[in-house]
Amino acid sequence: MIASEVNSRWKACKSPHYGCRCPNHDVPRPPNEPIEVAPQHRKFASTNEYPTVDIETDIRSSIDCLASSLSTIKHIYSEIQIVRAALQAQLQELDERQQAWERRERQTREGLTAHRSLVNPVRRLPVEILHLIFSMTLEYNEPPQSSRSRTDWSNNLKFRPFSNPLWTIELVCRNWRKVVIDHRDLWTYIVVDIIPRNIESHSYSRRLARHLSRSGSHPLRVCIGHSEAVSAKKPLPDKLFYLFLSSALRITRLDLYLSINAVASLSDGVSLGLQLFALEHLVVVGDPAHDYGTVDVRSFIDCKALREVQLYNVPCVDSTIGLPDSVRKVIVEDNTVSGVPSPDDDLDGPASDEIARLFNVAGIRHAAVDICIHRESETISPRELSLLTLDISARSGEGARAFIDSIAAPELQEFAFAFIGDEYIAGHEPLQDFASDFNDCQILVDIHSFVDRSHCSLTTLRLIDVEPNLVSLEALLSLLPGLLHFGLHQRDDLFDVVDMLCTRAPEGLYPIPGLRSLELKGDFVGWDLARLARRIGAGIPLENVLILWESPASYEKAVLDCEEVMCASKNTPEIKVRAMVV
Template structure:
C-alpha cells in the first residue's frame, strides 16, 4: 500500500510540498538547426520535396504538442511555487507567533522562579543584617595635590534609599529598623552657594526621623571646599541636630578647628557620647611655640560617658581640647599619609603624651605618633609616671627622631602592659632605626616587669643579646613575637625572623640557642625575597633545639627560604606533637624532605604507632616537593594518600603545594597534570579540604645569573 507521500509524488496535479518536481531536459529534435537531414535546406533557399514537407509538417505538429505540454507544466509549477510562497508566509507568521508566545512563557517562568527565590525565605532579621553591611557614613579621604597639603572628601554611598524601592517587604524591613538610619553623614557646603536650605536637608530630616529613638552615629565633613571666610557650621544644621543631640553616641568631626568650636552649643547636650573622632582636613595650623599659650577649649568636657577618642592630623590634642580624660579607656593619634607631605613633623610630643597618660587614669589602650619638638617641650624634669591600667600600647616614631621615643619610655611605667607595638616611619624605605632603640625598649620592658604577651617591632636594628634579653624577660608570658623588616646589628643583611641569609647564620644560631620560649604559640622565620643566599640547615636545627628546650605550646610554624633536614623537621613535629596545628615550609631546598614528611604524616606508614601531629590541620609545602633525588619526579599519589589516611582521625582543613622547577626537573606539563590530579582526587575524597597549588617561577635575576654562569 502506497503511503500518502508516495501518492503525492506520483500525482501530477497535487500542489502539496510532498509533490516531486520533474526535471526538464531538452531533446535533440528541439533544435532544428542540428538535424543533419535538413542541412541542405538550412543553407539554401530551395523548397523541400513532398516527402520532406510531410516530415517537416509532422515535426511542427509534434513540437506544437510538446510546447503545449511545457506550457501546461509551467502553469502547474507556477501554481506550485505560489503554493509554496503561501506556505512560507504562513510558516513565517507561525514562527513570529511562536516567538511571541515563547517570550510570554519565558516571562512566566521568570516570574514563577522569582516567586521561588530563596531570598523570599530570608527572615527579616537576616535581611536587616545584610542591609546593615551596606551602610557607610565615613567619607573617603582623597589627597589634593596642592601646596596646602589638604584633603577632599567623597560622599559615602547611600544604598538604603535605593534598597527600599525594591519591594514592599524590603521597604517595611528597612523603614522599621531604626539602627539602619542611625548612621548619618552630613556634608557641610560652603556658605556662599546661594541656596538658603540645601537640597539634601529634607532627606536628612527623614533619616533622623526614621532612626526614632536609636542612638546616632554622626559624621560631619566639608564639601568640595569650605569657604575660607566661613568660620562655623551653618546654623540650620545645628538647629536640625539639636533635638537629637542627647542620642548622639558616636561623632566624627572632619572639620577645621574654627568650625569644631562653633559646635559648642550642640556638644553640651551630647550626654550619651562615647566615641569621638577629630580630624583636620588640612595641614596642622599650630607650632610648638603656641603650646604654652591659651587654654584648651572646654568643648567636650561635659561628655561624661566618653570612652574612645581618636585624633587624625591633630597637633597637640591635649592643648587643643579639654576632654573628660578620667573616663577615656581607648585613645589614638594618627597621621594620614599625604603624597605632597615631605616632612615628618606630624605627631605629638612626648610632653603631650605624658600629660595625656597623667590625666587618663582609666586608659586601657592607646596608640601614639611620637615626634620631637623645638623649644621647651621636653620632659627631662618630669617624674616617672605610672599608668596602672594601660594594657595595649602602640608607638610610631620618625626613624630620625628615636630620641622622642626614648624620652617618653624613660618617663613612664606600665606594669599591666600585655601588648606592645613599636614601629618607625621614614621618607626613604631603606632606613632603619638604630640598634640602641631596640636595646632601650628591652631595658624599659625589664624595668616595667609587665606581663607582656605580644611584642611587635617594625623596621629597626636589633642586637642578638637584646633579643635574647627580651625573650628571657618575657619567657613566662610571651605568646607572639613579630620582628618585621629588622636588621641584625653589625651586619649588612636583612633579618626578619622574617629575613635571614647566609652571612647572619652564625648570629642567628647563637640567638636561637639562647632563647627560652616556653609560652610561644606562633613562630615565623622568613627569608629575604631579594637575597640569593639560603640559610643552612644549622639555623633550622637551632630553631628546633630552642623549641625542644623550651617545650613551648607551638601551634603555628612558618619557615621560608632555608635548608631543612628531614630529621630536624620530624624532631620539630615530635616536640610539638600535641599542639602543632599549622606547618608551613616554604621554598624548600632539601630534596626528598617534603615527600618523606608526607609519608611520615600518613597513617598507613605507621599503622601500629601513634598518629603523628594529631591536631595538624594546615600544611604548606613549596619548593622541592619531589618523589626521589634520582628521577626527581613529582607524583600526586603520596599527597592524596596522606589526606585519605588522616581523614577519619585528623582531617586536614587546608593543603597547599607549590612546585618549583629546576633545570633538570620533570617537565612543567607533568607537574601541572599531577597538581590537577591532586585537586580532582581531593575534591572527590574530601571536598571540605581547601587545596591550593601553584608554580614558583625562578626569579629573573637568578635566572639571568644562571644563564651567565652557563655561558662562562
C-alpha cells in the first residue's frame, strides 16, 4: 500500500478533517448542563419533612429520568470500551505495519548502498594511486631533528613499535591484496620490537619472515628497538641474526634504538655471517639513563657503502671508533644539549677530544655535533677536513674551543654555532659555571681563528646565544666578504650590533655589503628597528629579513615606537620586514 492509498482511505468519509466525523462512527458527547436538585426541592434536603404529593410526583419523575440517563451512559460506556478495544487492535496492526515499513526502508537503503558501491569511483582508481595511498599509511621511527623544539627532540628519542597496516589492508578485497603483495617496495620498512615475549613467540618470528619474503629483492630499512625496559647489558638475540642472514645484503638503512651493549653485540652477528655491505645510513639512539661505557661500532668498518652516521645519546664515543672512508655525513647529538634531559640523565655527554677523533675520515662533507664537556688530553694537531657544512651546539666553552682548534675546513660554506650555557636543566644545577667558562673562552675569537686558518669562503653564518663582542664580531665578519646569509640570536638587546651594521659605512650593511638574507633575534627597541628599516630600504638588495622577539610585549612596543620614528622621518622608503614572536 503506497502513501497516497493510505491517505485516501483515511479520508473516505468525506470529512474536511483527518479522521472520521460521520454519524455512523461518531461517539456521542455528554451534555454540559449540571445535574442539580431543583431549587423548590432543596428545602427538603436540610430537614426530615416529607414532601407533598405533587412535589413527590415531580421528584420521582426526575429520578426516573436520571435512572434512564444512567442506563444510557452505561450503554455508551460499554460501546466506547468496544471501540477502544477495536482501536487498540488497529493501533497494534499499525505498529506492526510501521515496523515492517521500517525494515523495508533499511533493506532499501542497504540495497542502494550496495548498488552504489558497485560503481564507486574507488573501484576505478589506478593501481598506481592505490599504491601511493597504501604507502602513506606506513609510519616510521624518525630520529630527532635539531630544527624542532627541544621537547620534540627528546620525544623523538623514543622507540615506537608501529604495527604495519598492510596486514589489515590486504583483507579488504582480492584486488587490494594483489596490489599490496605485488608492490614489494611497500614491505621494505621493518620494525623489530625485541622485547622477550616477541623473541620467544613463534608467530612473531613467522610474521617477520613473511614480511622479509614479501619485500622481494628491494633495499631494506630495518629499525630495531624495545618498547619496554630490558636489561642494558643484554646483547641482541642470535635468533634475530639468523632471521636476517639471508637479507643482510639488502639492508641499506639500520636504525638502532638500543643499549650500547646491544649495539656492540652486532659484532657477534658479523661472526655468524651477518654482512652489511650495502648499508648506507646508520642511526644509533642510546639510553643515557642506563648506558655506561663506550660505543664501539667497529662492526661497521667494512660497510664501504656507508654514507651517513647519526649518533644520539651515545654517552661516550670511543677513541677506537672506526668509520669507513665512504662516510660523508656525521651527526652526534646529545639529550643534555639538544633536548630536555631528565633528572636521572648523566650530563657527561660526548667530549670534545672524542668528537674530534671521530672525524678521522677526510671525506666527511656535512657534520652536526653536540659538545658537552672537555677532558684534559694530549693536544690534537689540526686536521684538514672536506666539510661543506658544520653545525656545533656546545654546553662547554672549553670543549667547543678544543674541537674548533683541532680541525680546518677550507671548503666550508655553512657554519652554525649555538651555546646553551645559560639554560636550566630540570633536576640539575643551573649551568652558570659553563657560561662564565664560555665567556672566558672568547668563542668569537676562536671562530675567527678557525675561519682564518681554514681560508674558507663562508656563505652562511648563524650564531645563537653567543656573547656578541662587537670587536670580535666585526673582525669575523670582515673575513667573510662573500657572506650571503647571516643570523644572530641572543637574549639581550642588539643596539651595538644594529649600530655597527647601519652606521659604519655610508651605504649597505657593514661589513657585509653583499648580504642577501638577515635574521636577528633579540630585545629590539623602536629606534633600532627604525634605523635598520631605513638602511635596508635604501637600496640594499636583501631578499629576506626576519626579526624575532621572545616577548610579545616588547614586540608590540618596538613596532609602535618604530612607526612613530618612521612617521617623523620624511622620504623614508617603504620596506617589508617579516617580524614574529617566538
